[in-house]
Amino acid sequence: MKRQKIKNALFYFFLVFFVFLSISATYVNIIVKKNFKQFTADENEPRALDFYIHPSSI
């Protein structure tokens, strides 16, 4: 029973940790670095597989 509790605790810890990492990365990339594309009216609409990579995000 104790082992099960420890496993559960570890699982949720890592889950929360990776979610937090993802949020942090998104915050830095989008809010801080503003690393996203704003399409203009004369640009074609992108398809799902198109993607824009800012050099600083690599």
Add this chain to the structure above:
Amino acid sequence: MIDNPCEWGSTALLIFSDNVGKLIYYTHVLPLVISLFLGFQILISNPKELANRVLFVTTVFFAIWVYFNLILWASPTPEVVVFFWSLIVPVELLMYLSAVYLVYLFSHGQVDMPIWLKTIFSLLLVPILLFAHTSLNVIGLSPDCDTGAFEGIVIKYMYFVEVLLLLAVAFFTIQGYRRLNKKTEKRQLLYIGLSTFIFLVFFTVGNFTLFFELGPFYEQYKLFGMPLFAGLVSYSIIKYRAFHTKTLITEVLISTLWILMFSMLLFRDMSYARPIIFITVIVFGFIGIMLSRVLRRELEQKAEIERLALGLERANARLQELDKQKSEFVSIASHQLRSPLTAIRGYAAMLRDGSYGSLPDKTNEPLDRIHESAKLMASSIEDFLSVSRIESGNMKYELADFNLREQAEHIVDDLRAEALKVGLVLSYKSDMSSQGFVHADIGKTQQILHNLINNSLKYTQKGTVTVFVHEDIQMKKLYVEIIDTGIGMSKETIDTLFAKFTRAKNANSVNIKGTGLGLFVAREMARAMAGEITAHSAGDGQGSHFILTLPLVR
């Protein structure tokens, strides 16, 4: 970077903006309030239950999703839109995963999901968490303010995973329904599984309106899955105590009304009515809480009374069973003892009478004592048997009309010689205008009279025992009074005289023999024949007075 491409005004709390239609707020805020209310209510009612915590987490993820979606509608700032659009993707998938977890718990009798299965489901999040911050998730902002952003491959992946999770909910529901044994658990699963499925179907279908580019407005109706979910969950709580919590339909009605009233504060452009609505919300909330408490207390008391009543019923049934077993035992034991006693008395009498040849004179006394002791023992056993029959309701009475006046006189004649042996005078007198017929069992009546007269003879050392028969024509009663000049009884003794195994305190001074059952049996038999026996005495040493009453026929 264009700071405000749509040229919208600023927002309050990130979500309130004049550029957002009222319908958007209506479809978002109402489900948000309902979901948080439901989640908190269930969590507070029983926080120890895992299912309650998982439901709460699901409702929180839903609430976060709604809030983020409102930001996307209202915010004019590009980076804010892209940021929350990126994050809404993992939040949405987390909501789906916790909903699947909830259904799993109900389908497996509240047993937790194993770590390996949790890990497999969590691995579905990996592409989303890895690429949330990249353009694989949100490609970029559209110049069309209504479209908002272009969704990348990661979001398309999320839609695909959501369909799989929807199928997982259906799978767990069906599998659990077939596997669970208890009817209540099956019903709980049915409601939780169905409500979760409907909730997620609304969401998934709404997402596919985006996928097929039907426009953003149809997507908003996906949020109405939440009120349906809340309704079905509430019903399962009321009917089947799902989430191991109890709620009253009153509480659900009050909560629903309160939410609707509260939502009026947010949506309606009635600034003049806002203070009134606000006060109504507060007062209604307060009264609702009080009403709910009172009802709950009453229900708890009723449940307690029902529980006690059930306990009493069971205890009573057990006692009756034990009493029956005791009576049966006494009956069986008494029958087993009677046969050997009959043999002892018979052979003792035959030896005394010389049937086996003449015996020395000195054997007379021992044989007499054997005979008397066996006779006494037989009498005691007869008393035990009578008690057993009376208590088990097996005592048979053959009621018929007979002349009690004559019977009493015969019994006195029979016992007169025995009275003289102990130096007592047994006399009979009557004062009757009727014939003296009663409707009773003649054998039992003779037994009662023998018992009463023998008692008087036993407890009278000197003097007289008088049997007096008289009637009350108007009351239609015949009385047989046995009056003696014996040891008498105190008031305390009279009160307990007719109880089982009770003898007068002064009885042992004159007569050590007796089971204390004779008067109990006599009175029970008299009562069974619509009669009564009463005892009277002026006190110790003042004699006793027993009255047998039976219904007079003619």
